[in-house]
Amino acid sequence: MKPLVLASKSPRRKQLLSEAGFSFDVVPVKISEIPNKNLNVNEQILDIARRKARAALPLLKASRTEPFIVLTADTEVIFGGGPLGKPQDREDAYRILRLLSGKYHEVLTAVCAVESSSGKELSHVETTKVYFKNLSDAEIWTYIDTGEPMDKAGAYGIQGQGRTFVERIEGPFDNVVGLPVEAVKNLLSKF
Template sequence: MKPALILASESPRRKQLLSEAGFSFDVVPVKVSEIPNKNLNVNDQILDIARRKASAALPLLKSSRQDAFIVLCADTEVIFNGAPLGKPADRQDAYRILKLLSGKYHEVITAVCLVESSTGKEVSQTETTKIYFRQLTDDEIWTYIDTGEPMDKAGAYGIQGQGGKFIERFDGPFYNVVGLPIDLVKNLLSKF
């Protein structure tokens, strides 16, 4: 019997993507510090945050479950000029981020970490998508900010929502930008 899959995330987008992909899973939200370890390169910083989420979720889940399970954690960052942009702190910060991305390219990196509860086996990997933004006017940026959509998203936009209209093109998996590269998840799960 395959172990149960547990999504350790507060992200409604990750939950939706897993559901739409046909996975059966439970959700257990976890909160950890998402401050990156500056001693690591950007890819490893993002992997480190996903691993921290798994480390926080495992003891909570082990204390409440008798069955074996696989915990799935992820972290997504928007990288511009080699540095993570994070989520906007407020409306002005959202404007700053979107203005920075306007007319330029950036990368979206998602780290996926899976850990099996009974063996402690971990598999993790990152996925990268390159995004090209068209030139944005100040009016477009403020109108978008007024929707509230950018406020809880890395890079201050959602490709699957109204922010998608800012994208000229992208190279790499679409769902990676939404927050969970489903093909990578399937690949990593096949290793258990």
């Protein structure tokens, strides 16, 4: 396989890819992650992952002579048909966690891989259903006080203390963390 570049600043994605046995470089890119409201939720997430890949490609081509594959991802927590995003502040984190309490939501991760020399682009959206137990206000505020929810879609991290809120899941656990490794392996095997 051609050299792999993960265009993400997520330490969770880096860890999952490493644990899966991949050798890769990490070169984060910054783009606007404001979703295109003219697209459905799946298309919005795919669009963001694709925009990340397309932003990374010219930057990487400028510094590399050999062909490579760039991998990007975008994860969203979907509730009531729309994305919840990351909390703006403590009160917003409370609002999100209160919404999720006692209900299920979906975690969607779009992955996109682009081969630098041919421009071949492949993508996939993985879905996992996450069922939360009923949460008390005290549990929610204690969790918010840890600071963990503040940079997470859906205001929780399943790989951290947020896992105590989860009753069960249907689908890949690593998808909820931020990178569905089996889907990535399948995508990369097509290059």
